[in-house]
Amino acid sequence: MTIFTSNIHSQTRHGVRRILVAGGAGFLGSHLCTKLIKDGHRVVCVDNFLTGRRSNIEHLLTHPRFKLIRHDIIERLPALGPVDQIYNLACAASPPKYQSDPLHTFKTNVIGAMNLLEIAERNNATILQSSTSEVYGDPEVSPQPEGYHGNVNTVGPRSCYDEGKRAVETLFYEYHLQRGVSTRIARIFNTYGPRMSPSDGRVVSNFVVQALAGDDVTVFGDGSQTRSFCYISDMVRGLMALMNAPDSVCDPVNLGNPTEFTILELAQTVIETLASPSRVVFSRLPVDDPKQRKPDISRAAECLGWAPHVPLAEGLVQSIPYFAAEAVRAPLRLVV
Ligand code: NAD
Numbered sequence: 001m002t003i004f005t006s007n008i009h010s011q012t013r014h015g016v017r018r019i020l021v022a023g024g025a026g027f028l029g030s031h032l033c034t035k036l037i038k039d040g041h042r043v044v045c046v047d048n049f050l051t052g053r054r055s056n057i058e059h060l061l062t063h064p065r066f067k068l069i070r071h072d073i074i075e076r077l078p079a080l081g082p083v084d085q086i087y088n089l090a091c092a093a094s095p096p097k098y099q100s101d102p103l104h105t106f107k108t109n110v111i112g113a114m115n116l117l118e119i120a121e122r123n124n125a126t127i128l129q130s131s132t133s134e135v136y137g138d139p140e141v142s143p144q145p146e147g148y149h150g151n152v153n154t155v156g157p158r159s160c161y162d163e164g165k166r167a168v169e170t171l172f173y174e175y176h177l178q179r180g181v182s183t184r185i186a187r188i189f190n191t192y193g194p195r196m197s198p199s200d201g202r203v204v205s206n207f208v209v210q211a212l213a214g215d216d217v218t219v220f221g222d223g224s225q226t227r228s229f230c231y232i233s234d235m236v237r238g239l240m241a242l243m244n245a246p247d248s249v250c251d252p253v254n255l256g257n258p259t260e261f262t263i264l265e266l267a268q269t270v271i272e273t274l275a276s277p278s279r280v281v282f283s284r285l286p287v288d289d290p291k292q293r294k295p296d297i298s299r300a301a302e303c304l305g306w307a308p309h310v311p312l313a314e315g316l317v318q319s320i321p322y323f324a325a326e327a328v329r330a331p332l333r334l335v336v
């Protein structure tokens with residue numbers, strides 16, 4: 001299947017690139033596709049709609065520079081024509097979702113990434129991997145710098161994701177060293193905002209949906225575990241800065257907001273922001289749930305000049321109208 005009709009290969013005089021976004025119908029991917037189209041690029045979105053939604057990219061479907069291919073990246077991709085850049089965002093990010101078919105999650109990471117790396121090599125394209133703070137597992141140091149090698153269980157419910165993502169970093173490292181592929185690795189920390197699936201089970205979406213409905217807000221464990229929450233616009237800016245950085249920036253780079261909250265603080269903040277009658281209830285902490293998460297972002301500051309700008313309070317206010325509209329559009333089924 002030929003996707004791009006133009007026969008101009010590399011970046012044109014006007015800076016227009018041909019960009020493949022794997023996982024482009026998901027939360028992060030749909031915001032990235034929107035921004036790339038806005039900047040004048042041509043975008044091919046490849047997605048199997050495992051957790052992605054058509055509604056996330058509905059506004060792009062008729063755009064002449066946007067193409068959608070429904071495809072699972074664990075299968076070889078159809079012929080795409082020339083590509084200048086590849087963002088690999090394909091993989092469910094929510095623990096209940098990626099744990100629902102662990103072997104598929106692992107294959108998505110490892111086989112899917114290899115398929116995309118082969119395309120990058122053939123096209124002399126730059127490829128960016130959406131890695132994760134999960135490569136640090138349950139970290140013994142805080143904040144986590146990229147030089148920390150992590151504390152990850154190889155045989156637990158999170159392993160299919162964590163170890164899959166770690167293996168992809170190794171693949172990227174070797175494709176760069178052995179085959180000269182231009183690679184980038186973003187270690188993404190918890191990111192939130194509009195277009196998160198309200199039912200996918202992540203903490204921000206769960207809490208906002210529960211507080212909007214006036215239902216109990218379910219804190220797992222005692223709520224003392226920490227996370228650092230990055231607003232979507234900051235993350236998209238960081239991913240694009242990394243993709244467009246010099247080839248020397250091929251080592252992993254943390255992207256996230258370093259302001260750390262306990263999960264109990266997050267629950268209280270959401271309830272207060274919404275002036276909700278909800279109360280906090282406590283339930284069982286999932287196995288291997290990391291106790292702390294806080295990125296050291298000095299490498300991103302130094303190499304990309306990047307830092308997040310949107311504090312949690314502001315990002316929540318910007319996200320709430322979206323979740324409220326979703327609640328009206330369809331009844332929500334939460335994974336808690
Ligand atoms: P998401 O679940 O909203 O999006 C993932 C997208 O990938 C979905 O559209 C899904 O349908 C698609 N997908 C999954 N498996 C696929 C496959 N085999 N073939 C083709 N498409 C496939 O998640 P997100 O929050 O947008 O995350 C995007 C990427 O960023 C993921 O790789 C995730 O691991 C990474 N990440 C996200 C966060 C976060 O907080 N959102 C944190 C760390 C890392």
Ligand code: UDP
Nearest residue numbers: 095201202203206218219220225263289336
């Ligand atoms: N969490 C929670 N209640 C929920 C969903 C999640 O207390 O309804 C907790 C979860 O146990 C974890 C944190 O919130 O400690 C972040 O969970 P999430 O699934 O968003 O991402 P993770 O960082 O664990 O991958």
